[in-house]
Amino acid sequence: xxxxxxxxxxxxxxxxxxxxxxxxxxxxxxxxxxxxxxxxxxxxxxxxxxxxxxxxxxxxxxxxxxxxxxxxxxxxxxxxxxxxxxxxxxxxxxxxxxxxxxxxxxxxxxxxxxxxxxxxxxxxxxxxxxxxxxxxxxxxxxxxxxxxxxxxxxxxxxxxxxxxxxxxxxxxxxxxxxxxxxxxxxxxxxxxxxxxxxxxxxxxxxxxxxxxxxxxxxxxxxxxxxxxxx
Numbered sequence: 001x002x003x004x005x006x007x008x009x010x011x012x013x014x015x016x017x018x019x020x021x022x023x024x025x026x027x028x029x030x031x032x033x034x035x036x037x038x039x040x041x042x043x044x045x046x047x048x049x050x051x052x053x054x055x056x057x058x059x060x061x062x063x064x065x066x067x068x069x070x071x072x073x074x075x076x077x078x079x080x081x082x083x084x085x086x087x088x089x090x091x092x093x094x095x096x097x098x099x100x101x102x103x104x105x106x107x108x109x110x111x112x113x114x115x116x117x118x119x120x121x122x123x124x125x126x127x128x129x130x131x132x133x134x135x136x137x138x139x140x141x142x143x144x145x146x147x148x149x150x151x152x153x154x155x156x157x158x159x160x161x162x163x164x165x166x167x168x169x170x171x172x173x174x175x176x177x178x179x180x181x182x183x184x185x186x187x188x189x190x191x192x193x194x195x196x197x198x199x200x201x202x203x204x205x206x207x208x209x210x211x212x213x214x215x216x217x218x219x220x221x222x223x224x225x226x227x228x229x230x
Contacts, residue, residue: 047194050209054144055186057170058215060158060177062224069148069158069177071170075125077117078110080137092135099127113139136195144170153228176220186215 060069079092096116108115116138120128125140132138146161148154159175168188172181189212194205220227 048192049195050190050192052168053189053191053208053212054142055169055188055212056144056214057146057161057186058184059217060180060184061217061219062227063219063221064223065219066224067149068154068220068224068227069146071144071146074118074143074145075120076115076141076143077120077128078113078115078139078141080113080139082112082137084137088137092137095131095135099131100124113141118143119145146170149224151224151228154224157227176218180218183218184215187213189213 054073056073057071059067059071061067079089100117117124120140128138128140132140148158157175159172159177159179161170161172161177163169164171169185171185172178177184189208190210192207192209
């Protein structure tokens with residue numbers, strides 16, 4: 001190779017390197033300056049998630065202070081449908097079968113998640129601890145459950161409640177539950193938590209943005225004996 005051809009090829013290579021360096025510098029300036037705000041906003045959205053804290057509904061008592069209707073906080077096991085693939089779902093079901101061999105999870109599909117098992121006991125939650133750390137798709141979701149006395153006549157007068165998604169709370173739809181719904185109803189809270197790249201909660205990052213406000217207890221002007229009469 002003669003010197004002139006060597007200089008020509010060296011010049012071409014040098015120009016290519018300078019062009020590549022210029023493009024790289026332009027990209028760096030573009031994303032670190034012009035797109036900085038948008039990228040930071042997107043990173044916050046990807047890293048942080050907000051969720052609701054259910055409000056406990058107030059207790060309904062008779063004149064003597066006996067509980068007629070009250071709320072207990074239960075926990076359900078659910079599976080997020082976000083990006084869930086069929087083979088991953090099969091694998092998770094097999095893992096859950098190993099934890100609950102005698103009681104296979106019951107599937108109830110919702111908009112964003114699949115409800116696998118209701119009313120987890122404290123012992124079942126402890127059994128799921130390691131699996132929850134390895135599988136961010138699995139979540140334990142708190143759910144208030146309304147309980148009433150067993151007497152059928154009193155239960156008719158107490159009435160029923162239903163969860164209204166738009167209000168994010170349990171509301172009375174009949175009987176005393178509807179009559180005193182304003183007093184018994186609370187206000188749900190809001191929490192925020194940071195997620196890692198797998199979508200799992202980062203320990204110690206939970207932040208309560210709005211604490212929940214529980215409903216008020218209501219004492220009726222009748223006794224349980226009077227209420228049980230047809």
